[in-house]
Amino acid sequence: DTAVSQTPKYLVTQMGNDKSIKCEQNLGHDTMYWYKQDSKKFLKIMFSYNNKELIINETVPNRFSPKSPDKAHLNLHINSLELGDSAVYFCASSQVRDGLAGRRVETQYFGPGTRLLVL
Amino acid sequence: KQEVTQIPAALSVPEGENLVLNCSFTDSAIYNLQWFRQDPGKGLTSLLLIQSSQREQTSGRLNASLDKSSGRSTLYIAASQPGDSATYLCAVRRLVAGNQFYFGTGTSLTVIP
Numbered sequence: 001d002t003a004v005s006q007t008p009k010y011l012v013t014q015m016g017n018d019k020s021i022k023c024e025q026n027l028g029h030d031t032m033y034w035y036k037q038d039s040k041k042f043l044k045i046m047f048s049y050n051n052k053e054l055i056i057n058e059t060v061p062n063r064f065s066p067k068s069p070d071k072a073h074l075n076l077h078i079n080s081l082e083l084g085d086s087a088v089y090f091c092a093s094s095q096v097r098d099g100l101a102g103r104r105v106e107t108q109y110f111g112p113g114t115r116l117l118v119l
Numbered sequence: 120k121q122e123v124t125q126i127p128a129a130l131s132v133p134e135g136e137n138l139v140l141n142c143s144f145t146d147s148a149i150y151n152l153q154w155f156r157q158d159p160g161k162g163l164t165s166l167l168l169i170q171s172s173q174r175e176q177t178s179g180r181l182n183a184s185l186d187k188s189s190g191r192s193t194l195y196i197a198a199s200q201p202g203d204s205a206t207y208l209c210a211v212r213r214l215v216a217g218n219q220f221y222f223g224t225g226t227s228l229t230v231i232p
Contacts (some may be wrong), residue, residue, distance in 0.1 A: 033220075044222075108153065108163075110162045111162050113162045
């Protein structure tokens with residue numbers, strides 16, 4: 001009953017190839033994200049989708065494109081892979097809900113990550 | 120621009136000790152702050168979420184505090200265990216429109232049996 005799943009777990013490929021990473025969440029969340037974690041373990045947000053609408057698009061190369069066929073999926077397509085794309089990519093989902101005293105609370109749930117190595 | 124810093128970058132303690140991890144952020148206009156744990160080769164696990172109006176949150180041996188005015192949060196781990204060994208990340212969410220989370224660089228914790 002995995003909440004957020006990613007495939008593949010590992011991806012080793014040659015420079016210049018096109019690859020995709022898939023993400024699925026079974027939590028019924030409205031918003032999904034893609035993050036890139038570099039070698040220094042710094043997480044940088046790349047994209048987020050809310051109800052199939054792109055609401056954040058950080059300054060990432062246009063070789064990266066998110067695709068959301070439905071609310072439960074947010075796939076990451078990468079064209080013309082470069083050496084610098086090597087990193088761990090995390091998918092996440094979140095849902096805003098009502099907390100105590102009328103506050104709105106949100107928690108992000110992360111997938112296990114996809115370790116990409118470009119040779 | 121929001122910048123999140125975590126000190127120390129690495130920490131090694133003997134089992135049973137209490138320890139504190141620090142997180143600082145430059146822009147106090149935050150919506151909430153979240154502490155995560157990351158095990159080697161694994162994904163992120165949410166530990167504690169503190170809303171901007173809250174001062175602390177507790178879960179088991181963990182206690183997270185938030186001082187928004189000074190731009191600081193601490194994660195206190197009581198009676199550390201070898202299973203606590205992991206990288207701990209804090210993340211702040213902006214108050215303005217958009218769902219941006221800013222992550223710190225993490226603290227790598229090793230608890231020695």
